[in-house]
Amino acid sequence: xxxxxxxxxxxxxxxxxxxxxxxxxxxxxxxxxxxxxxxxxxxxxxxxxxxxxxxxxxxxxxxxxxxxxxxxxxxxxxxxxxxxxxxxxxxxxxxxxxxxxxxxxxxxxxxxxxxxxxxxxxxxxxxxxxxxxxxxxxxxxxxxxxxxxxxxxxxxxxxxxxxxxxxxxxxxxxxxxxxxxxxxxxxxxxxxxxxxxxxxxx
Numbered sequence: 001x002x003x004x005x006x007x008x009x010x011x012x013x014x015x016x017x018x019x020x021x022x023x024x025x026x027x028x029x030x031x032x033x034x035x036x037x038x039x040x041x042x043x044x045x046x047x048x049x050x051x052x053x054x055x056x057x058x059x060x061x062x063x064x065x066x067x068x069x070x071x072x073x074x075x076x077x078x079x080x081x082x083x084x085x086x087x088x089x090x091x092x093x094x095x096x097x098x099x100x101x102x103x104x105x106x107x108x109x110x111x112x113x114x115x116x117x118x119x120x121x122x123x124x125x126x127x128x129x130x131x132x133x134x135x136x137x138x139x140x141x142x143x144x145x146x147x148x149x150x151x152x153x154x155x156x157x158x159x160x161x162x163x164x165x166x167x168x169x170x171x172x173x174x175x176x177x178x179x180x181x182x183x184x185x186x187x188x189x190x191x192x193x194x195x196x197x198x199x200x201x202x
Contacts, residue, residue: 016055019071020062028186031056031063031090031194033072040081041072045093052076058193063087087194094191098155101184102131103164105175113165113173115144121174122148128177129185133158136171144172151181153188155197 015024016032032044034051042049054075056062063086066072073080083089105111111131112118121127122145130152132141145152162170175181191197 016053018055018057018062019075020065020069021057023057025057027055028183029058029189031058031190035076035078035080038081039078041083041086043086043090043093045097058190060087060091060194060196063090063194091191091194094187094194095155098184098187098191099160099164101180101187102161102173102175105180105184106164108180110176110178110180111165111173113161113167113170115172118172118174119144121176122146122150126176127174128181129153129175131156131161131173131175131184133161133169133171140171151185153185155188155191 014026016027016030017024018030027047032047032049033054033056034042034044034049035054036042041054044053047053054072056066067082067084067086072082102111106113112121118127118130122130127150130145130150132144132152132154133156134154135157136154141152141154158169158171161173162168164170165173175184
């Protein structure tokens with residue numbers, strides 16, 4: 001006999017329901033967890049692991065509520081091992097994901113760093129996303145965009161961004177318009193939500 005529980009909704013369509021808030025949101029904006037082979041909860045950062053997904057809104061507060069209310073075990077209908085520092089683990093995984101995707105863009109010729117070169121892409125309308133160092137000068141970061149209406153994210157510091165581009169420090173980078181820029185922006189929004197930062201990480 002089929003279950004009427006909302007936790008048993010099939011993973012179809014573009015929306016998923018948060019186990020805590022009960023909101024239905026776009027899957028790329030949410031956090032997917034699965035139960036591993038040893039009954040441990042695993043954060044599926046890329047939402048590709050096999051198994052039934054357990055979904056939460058991308059918020060540190062929501063993760064905290066999920067832990068306190070025991071929603072994972074209830075949704076999985078099993079005793080599962082949930083790490084107490086789940087929010088920290090999720091934030092770390094998302095940060096690595098952002099770094100990996102920017103690195104992928106650089107290797108594919110879809111990202112460039114440095115004030116002048118990046119500004120050239122910006123002026124030519126090639127940029128789909130501006131990535132800036134979180135610890136860079138606020139004035140310089142604003143001067144770089146020049147008031148252009150383009151998404152800007154700043155979740156990595158200058159050293160982290162620099163390592164991606166083989167430099168000691170990087171303050172400004174741009175990602176070419178396209179699906180990869182959109183994916184990076186989505187990951188930054190998820191990380192910002194979990195880490196309690198502004199929507200663009202700033």
